[in-house]
Amino acid sequence: xxxxxxxxxxxxxxxxxxxxxxxxxxxxxxxxxxxxxxxxxxxxxxxxxxxxxxxxxxxxxxxxxxxxxxxxxxxxxxxxxxxxxxxxxxxxxxxxxxxxxxxxxxxxxxxxxxxxxxxxxxxxxxxxxxxxxxxxxxxxxxxxxxxxxxxxxxxxxxxxxxxxxxxxxxxxxxxxxxxxxxxxxxxxxxxxxxxxxxxxxxxxxxxxxxxxxxxxxxxxxxxxxxxxxxxxxxxxxxxxxxxxxxxxxxxxxxxxxxxxxxxxxxxxxxxxxxxxxxxxxxxxxxxxxxxxxxxxxxxxxxxxxxxxxxx
Ligand SMILES: C[S@@+](CC[C@H](N)C(=O)[O-])C[C@H]1O[C@@H](n2cnc3c(N)ncnc32)[C@H](O)[C@@H]1O
Numbered sequence: 001x002x003x004x005x006x007x008x009x010x011x012x013x014x015x016x017x018x019x020x021x022x023x024x025x026x027x028x029x030x031x032x033x034x035x036x037x038x039x040x041x042x043x044x045x046x047x048x049x050x051x052x053x054x055x056x057x058x059x060x061x062x063x064x065x066x067x068x069x070x071x072x073x074x075x076x077x078x079x080x081x082x083x084x085x086x087x088x089x090x091x092x093x094x095x096x097x098x099x100x101x102x103x104x105x106x107x108x109x110x111x112x113x114x115x116x117x118x119x120x121x122x123x124x125x126x127x128x129x130x131x132x133x134x135x136x137x138x139x140x141x142x143x144x145x146x147x148x149x150x151x152x153x154x155x156x157x158x159x160x161x162x163x164x165x166x167x168x169x170x171x172x173x174x175x176x177x178x179x180x181x182x183x184x185x186x187x188x189x190x191x192x193x194x195x196x197x198x199x200x201x202x203x204x205x206x207x208x209x210x211x212x213x214x215x216x217x218x219x220x221x222x223x224x225x226x227x228x229x230x231x232x233x234x235x236x237x238x239x240x241x242x243x244x245x246x247x248x249x250x251x252x253x254x255x256x257x258x259x260x261x262x263x264x265x266x267x268x269x270x271x272x273x274x275x276x277x278x279x280x281x282x283x284x285x286x287x288x289x290x291x292x293x294x295x296x297x298x299x300x301x302x303x304x305x306x307x308x309x310x311x
Contacts, residue, residue: 072256126154139206145213149177194223224282242301284309
């Protein structure tokens with residue numbers, strides 16, 4: 001690897017069961033969003049926002065959280081009533097097929113915008129793939145929950161891409177992205193969920209990429225187990241995910257309020273997942289991530305985490 005990840009790197013994320021680094025030991029409140037210093041050291045390269053963590057919430061914090069949870073449930077009910085037809089359709093099973101059909105169009109629209117905003121960060125992240133190429137100058141790359149092929153333009157030449165997504169309606173968009181990115185080799189499009197990638201052999205991938213996927217899967221834990229199974233030893237999982245706002249913040253309350261409805265509109269997308277915990281629990285040999293501000297302030301998707309995990 002060009003830039004080896006040597007040791008675990010646990011970012012300033014709520015709830016990590018790790019020793020609290022100095023910049024997290026201040027008096028900041030849950031929900032505070034301060035730029036934390038970027039700390040570089042032998043065992044840590046971490047950047048992001050600070051949040052109070054590493055100590056349990058006190059009584060008044062717990063009380064204020066539970067008051068906000070109650071308010072969230074009331075507002076949730078209100079939104080549920082306002083969007084009742086949608087929920088009834090979902091209950092009767094007629095919403096999902098519709099959603100699977102329009103969602104690729106929605107993603108195609110959003111992807112163009114988010115790629116413009118994230119261009120330099122994505123280039124930086126996926127630029128590291130080149131360092132994983134051996135003498136053959138090739139890597140086998142699994143694009144997990146590939147969607148429209150949003151990341152193809154950022155992969156370096158020499159990638160042999162396997163696309164995987166449970167929604168076959170993305171194929172049309174994938175084909176277009178493939179035609180626009182002829183510097184890559186495309187192996188196949190597997191229509192399957194990340195929780196069960198039996199079509200892919202153990203240790204068959206050098207790289208797995210998942211962007212904005214763990215929010216939508218049924219079980220992040222099972223998907224990460226499958227990612228580890230298909231990666232070769234030393235293979236790298238690159239990720240970029242939106243995550244829950246800090247507990248106790250108004251932004252988190254709105255995520256809670258909108259989540260049940262958002263899930264139907266966004267094809268299963270959950271707003272309040274603390275995905276960093278799943279990554280930490282997955283027991284990769286090395287984990288590195290940074291926290292980023294929301295890509296779009298007008299969406300409730302919240303902050304993001306970006307990084308890599310080594311098998
Ligand atoms: C928000 S889109 C992101 C697409 C693409 N990765 C991107 O960055 O634009 C979420 C994607 O995850 C896919 N997905 C949903 N459930 C999944 C699962 N269980 N396993 C793998 N992918 C899944 C969806 O079909 C969709 O393509």
